[in-house]
Amino acid sequence: MSDDALEAELRRAVELFDPVPSELLQVAVEAYALRALDAELAELVFDSLSGPSRVRGDRAPRMLTFQVAELTVDLEVTVTADGGRVVGQLMPPGPAEVEVLGHRPVTLATDELGRFVYDDVPAGPFSLRCHLAGATVVTEWITV
Template identity: 60%
Template sequence: MNDDMELEGELRRAAELFDPVPPHLLQVASEAYRFRTIDAELADLTFDSLAGPVPVRGGEHPRLLTFGAAGSALDLEISETGTTNRIVGQVMPPREAAIEVRGPGPVSLTTDSLGRFTVDRVPAGPFSIRCRTGDVAFTTEWVTI
């Protein structure tokens, strides 16, 4: 048994030396492994201002959404700015995060140290946000604006 483990170790070292795995394949394999928990990473919609009563007074009111996942929350405010929309968001608890707005005209950005971000000129239609902070990554459901 011990001889088998020594042989396996030698074969691993030889493979690493003479036929290393290309870095892009390691990245693809890592992403595929993370994909196994895609259902666990889907953020729950915990608040949508369209689900409640509509204010009687005033003009247009922004749509407010809150998503929660993996001990984090993502607060969004969506407002119409002419022919496009504006998304203002914050990751809670506040911290830097990589944000990807998926949909028409995808956008990738990094929040500030308080977890805040703004995306202007978002076309009408469905969008989803992928948020990655450290080891935690989650995706919102698709929302139509």
């Protein structure tokens, strides 16, 4: 049997024994309806997990910065056994409502300085929708 024929058979075996789980397909289909048409997208401009690989066993919090126009969202994510603890700061500072999107959606209020804490973020996809005076900003998805 040629390499190509063998590979074709292996491809069939993979499709049989390791298919995309159907519930995942459904989540991806639904992602379309959930996309924010009304919000500005704050891009991930810094992530401490990018770049040169970290020392193994390094337990320092993950630092992330999202940015759109003059607004930045700084996050510090401390990994826990089944998720993470997120400390955030909006700049320029000010009160805002922050929706946490993902497996366990919740709405938080920042303090007067634009700070917020969420202790119990489940592992998985994570994004924030921030309602500010006169604007709604959504951060790019990351995986906690």
